[in-house]
Amino acid sequence: MRTFSLVFAGLLAFSAFGQETGVDSSAVVADSVQVPTTDLDSAALHALDERLARLDSEHLMFAFHSLREVDTNTPLPLTDSVFEYYMAELDARTPFEMAYNPVVKRYLERYLKYGTARLSRMMAHGQYYFPMFEEHLDKYDMPLEIKYLAVVESALNPKARSYVGATGLWQFMYGTGKLYDLKVNSYVDDRNDPLKSTEAACQYMLKMYDVFEDWNLVLAAYNSGPGNVRKAIRRSGGKTSYWEIRPFLPRETSAYVPLFIAATYAMEYGHLYGIGPADIPVYYMETDTVRITQQVHFKQIQDELGVDEALMEFLNPQYKYKIVPVVKGQDYFLSLPKDAANHFRIGQDSIYKVAEGYFESRASSMPDFTQMNERTVHRVKSGETLGHIAGKYGVGVSEIKRWNGLKSDMIRVGQRIVVYPRRL
Structure with a gap:
């Protein structure tokens, strides 16, 4: 009809x-x-x-x-003429080359035809994260469309972790994150911190733009590293357009920019296809941060201020055990709805007092604080299990699985396992 x-x-x-x-x-x-x-x-x-x-x-x-x-x-029909019309409109207002071709079309259909529920969830998360991203991008005079790169990287899941260990909204590896002051310890992973990781992503991409002076190539470098982009430029005979060097890029990177184009289109025009955002518990502009001066657990905040633990996890995904630690020389903050943040400032003495009793009663079960400064790569030998490896380095099996994105305890001979050891 x-x-x-x-x-x-x-x-x-x-x-x-x-x-x-x-x-x-x-x-x-x-x-x-x-x-x-x-x-x-x-x-x-x-x-x-x-x-x-x-x-x-x-x-x-x-x-x-x-x-x-x-x-x-x-809703709009999923036809070439419609895609071309709106892609041209998008291309006219962004410094990215928003090309439409069969590769981009395949990813557009993935979002707009087969992945509508997922797109709806990402639209909802975007309502929270995009204002935050835009603040940072505007500060560095970067294209605001870069916010959609986090859709490609993590589907806007701040706790996303790849099979190689890249983590967070912007999928930083441990070593790269360390270069941009993203610290990791037993209780906190700054790569999962939306604000800190966004700042690091902006700085990294600005550095890449200084090298390539082309935003499409910056995207390719973000995915595969600048070395692979330089290599593709050489192999192409000195071409400097993404689409010209694309055949010479790693396979994953050859799909990366088309996927970014499709994600940008889907997030910008998804509403015209009858797809809207799911519900979101709070908007970014409705939140505030408080500086923590004494160790607290999310449960105390929930009990004292009535803020749901799940909401605090959403707002503060960098805290691994729902605990905000206090470490000499480091400042930690807690994001809360504005009203709750004001109440925290007023009643923080009583909250900290309750927290003292909570941690004293559970001291024996709390993980020791360890700063993850050095990363070791262990190659699995014949007869070794995750338990053997965990014992050797003084860590837990669950930690090794988390660091490496392992779903089970199964490992194979020769496999490389990333470990942040407590002893060597």
């Missing part, structure tokens, strides 16, 4: 256009039939085909917008 309505609206729009301009639509049809195509060369025919396709796209868009004035729930 909606298809019929769209076609009917298009016909009405075309008819109204003819009446408004004084053009006889029947005459237009008659003239189009009488075009002497046999006298046109192939170039002219190609130009005519392109013009007709453009007119068809414009008429379709006019019909769609006319129909949405009557029924705002009418």
